[in-house]
Amino acid sequence: MTDPIASERLELVWLSPELIGALLDGRRDELPFAVPDDWPDDHDRRFLAFRLRQTSDDPGRAPWLVRAIVLPGSREMIGHIGFHGPPGINARREAEAVEVGYTIFPPHRRQGYAGEAVRALLAWAREQGVTRFIASVSPQNEPSLRLVRRLGFQEVGCHWDDEDGEELEFELVSDAWT
Template structure:
């Protein structure tokens, strides 16, 4: 799987173990050199996400190509957000929901870059990548209060099919999209 996905306006760069380790150990010059851009403050505040994805990649080498990606603006190279799959395809927790050959993903666009279509552009690229790899269903879990993300999910054809109580994030609505709809 490609380390960098390119869209019309974005580069989605897979965040490797070394980058996450540099961020977690506050070796910001090394992390910035790897990224080729300054590390944005919202990213630096997400050390729990960095630690979780670093741990996932260490414990499951099959997860590495599916992991977190920096959403970088194609012109400036600035990191404007991140997107990634939560696991490799077909995790047990999705099977327990009745989702076979599925994968869950999440994303964030940093505040100054919102409402410009970047989330949809990055989401489309990741959905296409999953479909090309033979994944049948994509899952998004979204807070009911996140109106922008629920609207984006619906515009892309995701259908609300259940909800769950996340221990950290509270109530989340779970949406699914058959990736065969993309082709």
């Protein structure tokens, strides 16, 4: 479940507890990819530390969590993607659904990488038997709104997130791309 996921231009490399530890401690020579000098920033350090705690508390959820998005040729990390947890961990508390989150670092945006990475991760989840997907997106986040709508997600509600403010909830029920 933790093997790299390959798509046409990308590799999604699972961040094991060891790799997250190396990222947080700045042990870059232990990473199988190159990381931007300014990453992880404070926000993403908190994010990675949270994921590391979740992994220690419940190793079974680890394969669903964060992966580095890597360009296979240059081994450059250009972003990250993952689910909030295994089925059942999502903003709508739907028992069978997983919630996806993603970031592409600024120099690599607008090249279709986010769309490609989300498709690849959702295909992996379908191999695990998951067919319900959730995404929470700020109403101001035009790129992400475009992305989820293009993938076929439907708006189904909204909630307030203490860190991110108002978020629209999107859902996709799909066992194959149409």
